[in-house]
Amino acid sequence: MAQHQVNYLKDGGLPVALTSIDKVVNWGRSNSIWALTYGLACCGIEMMASGASRYDFDRFGTIFRASPRQADVMIVAGTLTKKHAEFIRRLYDQMTEPKWVISMGSCANTGGMFNTYATVQGVDRVIPVDLYLPGCAPRPESLQYAVMLLQKKIRSEKAIKAQKPKRLM
Amino acid sequence: MRPYTPKDDVQKKSYYTDRYWVAPQVPKSDVSEDAVFAADHAALRAHFEILEDYIQRGQMVIYIHPKDNYAVLEFLRDHCGYTQLSELSAIDWIAQRGGFEVFYQMLSMTKKKRIRVKCFIGEHEAINSVEKLFRSADWSEREMYDMFGIKVNNHPFMKRILMPDDWEGFPLRKTYPLQGDEFAAWYEVDRIFGKEARDIIGPEIRDTARVDRYDTERFAQLGHEVPKGSTFDPNQPKTPLAYQEEGGVFLIEGFDETKSKIISDRKR
Ligand code: SF4
Numbered sequence: 480m481a482q483h484q485v486n487y488l489k490d491g492g493l494p495v496a497l498t499s500i501d502k503v504v505n506w507g508r509s510n511s512i513w514a515l516t517y518g519l520a521c522c523g524i525e526m527m528a529s530g531a532s533r534y535d536f537d538r539f540g541t542i543f544r545a546s547p548r549q550a551d552v553m554i555v556a557g558t559l560t561k562k563h564a565e566f567i568r569r570l571y572d573q574m575t576e577p578k579w580v581i582s583m584g585s586c587a588n589t590g591g592m593f594n595t596y597a598t599v600q601g602v603d604r605v606i607p608v609d610l611y612l613p614g615c616a617p618r619p620e621s622l623q624y625a626v627m628l629l630q631k632k633i634r635s636e637k638a639i640k641a642q643k644p645k646r647l648m
Numbered sequence: 649m650r651p652y653t654p655k656d657d658v659q660k661k662s663y664y665t666d667r668y669w670v671a672p673q674v675p676k677s678d679v680s681e682d683a684v685f686a687a688d689h690a691a692l693r694a695h696f697e698i699l700e701d702y703i704q705r706g707q708m709v710i711y712i713h714p715k716d717n718y719a720v721l722e723f724l725r726d727h728c729g730y731t732q733l734s735e736l737s738a739i740d741w742i743a744q745r746g747g748f749e750v751f752y753q754m755l756s757m758t759k760k761k762r763i764r765v766k767c768f769i770g771e772h773e774a775i776n777s778v779e780k781l782f783r784s785a786d787w788s789e790r791e792m793y794d795m796f797g798i799k800v801n802n803h804p805f806m807k808r809i810l811m812p813d814d815w816e817g818f819p820l821r822k823t824y825p826l827q828g829d830e831f832a833a834w835y836e837v838d839r840i841f842g843k844e845a846r847d848i849i850g851p852e853i854r855d856t857a858r859v860d861r862y863d864t865e866r867f868a869q870l871g872h873e874v875p876k877g878s879t880f881d882p883n884q885p886k887t888p889l890a891y892q893e894e895g896g897v898f899l900i901e902g903f904d905e906t907k908s909k910i911i912s913d914r915k916r
Contacts, residue, residue: 506898562812564836589853596819596828597811599836600852627891634893 504638508551508577509630511540515550515574517567519557522584522616526556529619539626547573552629553606554622558586559599571606579633581625582608585615676702684759688728696720707762714750714767718776721752721765725781730754730763733782736789738796740822747771748798752778774799795820814839827854 514536518526530536530543544550547570559567571580582602585591588611590600602608609632612625679689679701685708689701692710696719699711712720724730735753742748747770754763769775777800779785789800790809797818800806808815816831817824827833837849862880871886896902 509897510900561832561835562810565839568840594854595826596824596832600854604849604852605836605840624891631891631893634897 501638502634505634505636508638509633512552512579512626512629512633513542513544513550515547515553515570516543516545517553517555517570519555519559519563520586522556522586525616525619526554526583526622529622534619534623536623536626539623539630541626547571548575550574551577552579552581552626554581554583555587555602555606555608556583558591558593559602559605560597561599562597564599564605567602568605579609579629580606581610581612581622581629583612583614583622583625584617585613588613591615674704676704679703679708682708684761685763688724688761688763691728692720692723695723707764709764709766711766711768714769714773714775717750717752717765717767718778718781721754721778721781724754724763724765729756729758730761731757733778733784733788734762736778736785736792738792738798740796740820741768742771743822747773748796750775750792750798769798774801776801777803779803794818797821 518524528534530541536542541552547553551574553571553574555567571578580602582588586593586598587602590598592615594600599605610625610629612621614621617625680686682703685703689698689708689710692698696712696716699713701708701710703709721733732755733752734755735751737751739749739751745768747768749766749768752765754765756762767775775798777785777789779789779802786804787809789803790805790807792798793800793806794808794810795818807813811819812835815835817829828835833852834843834846837843837845841849862882864874864876864878864880872880872884874880892900892902
């Protein structure tokens with residue numbers, strides 16, 4: 480993980496006073512978090528299991544989308560290689576605001592067991608992360624818990640926040 | 649990007665050496681012991697110079713001159729029935745012998761035999777492509793170039809295959825550090841944000857022993873919901889898992905742990 484404090488949430492503006500408009504908008508947002516299908520390695524299998532019938536992500540309003548333009552949350556499920564780092568940033572930049580990132584599994588959090596030259600040591604070196612989900616691989620229940628925590632976080636944010644200047648490649 | 653500077657053999661250091669240890673050798677036998685191999689060997693020797701030959705683990709190994717590699721493989725394919733090239737790569741002998749050993753692993757489906765053809769090239773020498781003979785050599789030769797830096801002449805698309813195109817260094821050489829050189833360590837930061845972001849993002853944390861259980865900056869505490877950056881007291885009572893704020897959320901059903909049922913029949 481990034482050793483230095485990167486102030487990703489600079490414009491998030493916490494603590495905030497929420498108005499009823501914020502509450503309505505956040506209620507809508509938190510119950511329709513569309514996720515970008517982003518399985519990079521074995522954690523992707525657990526992410527797919529969470530989306531399938533037994534764990535049923537749809538009841539949280541979380542539907543997997545194949546395009547970053549339609550997605551609200553990027554679940555980084557798996558090992559990020561250095562070759563791919565450029566593309567994760569590009570996909571993140573293509574997602575429309577507001578957007579969130581869940582870093583799923585040890586590999587995405589810290590590089591995990593791949594302490595080698597070719598693995599990015601934590602996706603937060605490349606994109607800002609809202610929620611770190613530990614485990615190798617985290618079970619679908621943990622991913623559900625992470626999504627529920629993210630919903631809780633979304634409900635505590637101001638609905639209209641300043642758009643961060645985006646950095647394109 | 650800065651050029652790659654060669655380092656000493658960084659992976660060579662041994663943690664323990666036994667003074668009386670002798671490296672085990674896989675026994676080798678003479679080629680004449682196997683009639684099929686002996687016939688192939690005789691046919692080859694009529695056309696090419698064979699530097700060394702033996703049978704090891706039921707496979708014939710022959711050493712040839714690197715300039716002969718295309719002709720030898722063509723001969724083996726067309727006249728000896730070794731119609732498949734199952735593997736092709738190199739071995740780094742730079743420190744001991746100043747070059748690479750390139751090997752071609754051949755398979756004959758009719759004879760049910762395998763032959764390994766080896767040749768030795770210097771560190772800066774190139775080798776001829778066998779891609780025209782075996783399509784499988786296409787990616788293998790690119791991988792050999794990517795991992796060892798061995799250039800292959802007459803290859804249709806001589807480019808890196810696994811590492812990014814602008815990568816510096818050849819990762820499977822013994823001089824390449826496992827955790828990457830400086831170029832590798834900063835690759836994604838340099839590529840995406842530019843060099844000036846190095847100070848902000850900071851170096852990679854590679855120390856696997858660096859685990860602080862009570863670090864609330866980076867790790868969650870199971871069963872405790874502790875604000876980020878606060879001090880964590882391990883004796884504090886557990887927080888019940890709360891998925892929702894107090895008061896609930898409009899139209900969304902809250903989870904009541906006391907009413908939940910644990911399924912004992914996993915096949916349900
Ligand atoms: S954290 Fe474990 S399960 Fe997930 S991608 Fe890495 S190795 Fe695979």
